[in-house]
Amino acid sequence: MEILLLVTIVIIAIAFINFKDYLNHPHKRPQINTQEDAQEINQYQNPYKDQPQPQELSREEKIRNSEYGLIVGLLAKLAQSDGKVCELESELMENTIIDIANALLLQSAMYQKDEILGILHQIFNTTTQSVEELTTHYAERTKGQYKSRLKLVEYMLTLAYADGELGANEREIILDVAAYLEIENSDFNALYDAYEKFYANKAQEKSLQESYAILGVREEDSMESIKSAYKNLVREYHPDILHHKGLDESIIEKHTQKLQEINAAYEMIKAHKNAQK
Structure with a gap:
């Protein structure tokens, strides 16, 4: 036991002497060849250097590609499909745009309401995508949200009937949207028949x-x-x-x-x- 203790003391003493010598004679320490390392770094080829970097979307593009932006685009296609927008249709669209602007404001503090309203009006006036493209993108963003999809179709019927009748172009757009969104036939027919019946039996004009x-x-x-x-x-x-x-x-x-x-x-x-x- 005494021998083991003595050996341990000797090892610690040797280690201490070596460490003290290391501290007192820095020229004995291993040197780093900075020139060779720098040359290796300069010769390194970044495999991603020449690949195009993804550009950040502008605020308008972000909103345009969002669920809300796609709704505005689809409603624009519907409202403009018969070549005219009646006063009630215009008011309904304006109120919907305000609702959407308020919803976007709650989602992000980065936007100002006037800025959002301007972007949404720009989307309404300049949408060039087809109904199929808009609806396909909307479907991707509303997976598992059947009620949201059904609500959109229901609202489109309200907007189309704002002038008292459903035009042929409006009807085709709504049918296409319902099909792309995989609305059940029973649900769509219930909505469609209810609107058709309501407008067929409109009350006589009041005094x-x-x-x-x-x-x-x-x-x-x-x-x-x-x-x-x-x-x-x-x-x-x-x-x-x-x-x-x-x-x-x-x-x-x-x-x-x-x-x-x-x-x-x-x-x-x-x-x-x-x-x-």
Whole structure:
């Protein structure tokens, strides 16, 4: 045991002497050949040097390619498909764009609302992608979100019927979107038949006095204030595409009838005012 202890002490002493010599004589330390290493570094070829680096998307491109941007693109295709956009259709689109802008603001603090609104209007006015492309990209971003897809188709029917009838081009676009989004035939037919039945059995036009009452205005009010009241009511009753409800709370029952009543009243008052000029 004493021998083992003595050997241990000798080993520690030798190690200490060697370490002290290492510290006191730096010229004995192994030298790094910096010139050779630098030459090797300079000769190293980066295999990724000549490959194009991915460019960061602009804010407009990010929004345009998002779920919300694709919705605006699809609605633009639908609204412009018959060559005209009626006043109710325009108001519905504007309110939807505002809803989407508010949703984007909640997602990112990087944007300003005016900037988002400008981008969304730009998307609405300049979309060049086909309905198939837009819907395919939207389907990729809404996998497993069947209610979201169904809500979009339902809203497209509301927008298409804003002028009181479903045009042939509008019908084809909605059919294509429903097919690309794999909407069940039973669900689509329930929506389509309900809208068709509602507009086939529209109530007769109301009287002029009833129209003023519906908008909550007076006959002596200016057309400017009447139009403002009309816009406020459309904003109040417009269907919110971003909130997903089931078919039991259909747009037809909750919104369409009221919207058409408001629109018919406004059109009657507007015609009456124009006739008085």
